Amino acid sequence: MADGMLEVLDDISGEGNRRFRLGLRDGAAVEAVVYGGDALCISSQVGCAVACPFCASGARGFGRNLELDELVGQVMTVRGLVNGIVRVTVSGIGEPLHNHQRVVAFTEWARTVGLPVSLTTSGGPLARLRPWLELHPHRGLTISVHAGTEAVRAQMVPHGPSLTALFGVLGQTVPGLGRGRRRKVALAYLLMAGINDHEAEIDAFVERVRSLRLKLHLYAFNPVPTNDLEPASEARYQQIAARLRGDGFDVRRSSQARRRANGGCGTLVAARSASSPNALPVLQ
Numbered sequence: 001m002a003d004g005m006l007e008v009l010d011d012i013s014g015e016g017n018r019r020f021r022l023g024l025r026d027g028a029a030v031e032a033v034v035y036g037g038d039a040l041c042i043s044s045q046v047g048c049a050v051a052c053p054f055c056a057s058g059a060r061g062f063g064r065n066l067e068l069d070e071l072v073g074q075v076m077t078v079r080g081l082v083n084g085i086v087r088v089t090v091s092g093i094g095e096p097l098h099n100h101q102r103v104v105a106f107t108e109w110a111r112t113v114g115l116p117v118s119l120t121t122s123g124g125p126l127a128r129l130r131p132w133l134e135l136h137p138h139r140g141l142t143i144s145v146h147a148g149t150e151a152v153r154a155q156m157v158p159h160g161p162s163l164t165a166l167f168g169v170l171g172q173t174v175p176g177l178g179r180g181r182r183r184k185v186a187l188a189y190l191l192m193a194g195i196n197d198h199e200a201e202i203d204a205f206v207e208r209v210r211s212l213r214l215k216l217h218l219y220a221f222n223p224v225p226t227n228d229l230e231p232a233s234e235a236r237y238q239q240i241a242a243r244l245r246g247d248g249f250d251v252r253r254s255s256q257a258r259r260r261a262n263g264g265c266g267t268l269v270a271a272r273s274a275s276s277p278n279a280l281p282v283l284q
């Protein structure tokens with residue numbers, strides 16, 4: 001890791017996205033991907049403990065938190081390979097709030113080099129979500145919800161906060177946010193066939209989010225080899241987007257870049273080092 005750079009183990013670029021597997025000093029690896037030529041998505045952990053069933057990043061469990069120099073190193077390394085990166089999102093492998101202090105330090109470093117940072121979180125720990133809502137500077141905070149009922153939330157985000165707890169904090173904080181800060185917060189809903197795409201689940205979701213007046217990100221699912229789950233059909237995806245817009249929500253759908261095979265929510269993969277004592281299996 002000379003000069004803060006990470007070893008580029010693999011270049012999985014194609015179809016518009018530039019995606020790289022990056023080696024860490026202990027032999028573990030994470031991935032980073034450039035969307036649309038200018039937005040770099042980096043990882044915050046080796047693996048993830050939240051265990052969302054649709055996600056390849058957490059499918060092999062949790063390895064370890066990334067150090068600050070490894071967060072910075074992803075930016076330095078990919079910037080050395082791809083020109084024109086103007087923003088960073090901590091939305092790759094890992095739950096950023098589980099590596100809270102280093103992610104805060106990373107956003108401070110990024111500000112010093114003129115890179116705005118956004119992040120995606122499953123919401124917990126809630127005590128760490130609150131300062132991201134109210135205090136920490138960021139360009140965007142996307143909170144993954146993926147459900148309207150507790151049963152489906154427990155299925156989709158097994159080790160994230162319950163909807164009751166999550167919306168309790170949102171209900172206490174969002175109404176007090178200034179307009180500019182509120183506009184940077186979004187709620188995400190990843191549509192999975194037969195799990196959370198039926199009308200009753202969407203109804204329940206709408207009831208929870210209606211009063212918050214936050215932007216909604218409706219994500220299409222990119223199938224990954226670590227599970228056999230299926231995306232909602234394109235027709236259903238468009239139908240739900242139209243329904244939410246009809247209900248008055250500002251709905252953003254997945255960009256084309258995030259629907260490509262080498263990008264999108266939950267597609268990045270981690271590997272641990274062969275000598276690491278952690279439980280994450282080695283990828284071949």
Ligand code: SF4
Nearest residue numbers: 048050052055058094
């Ligand atoms: S979707 Fe995010 S929070 Fe869930 S397992 Fe994957 S990396 Fe972790």
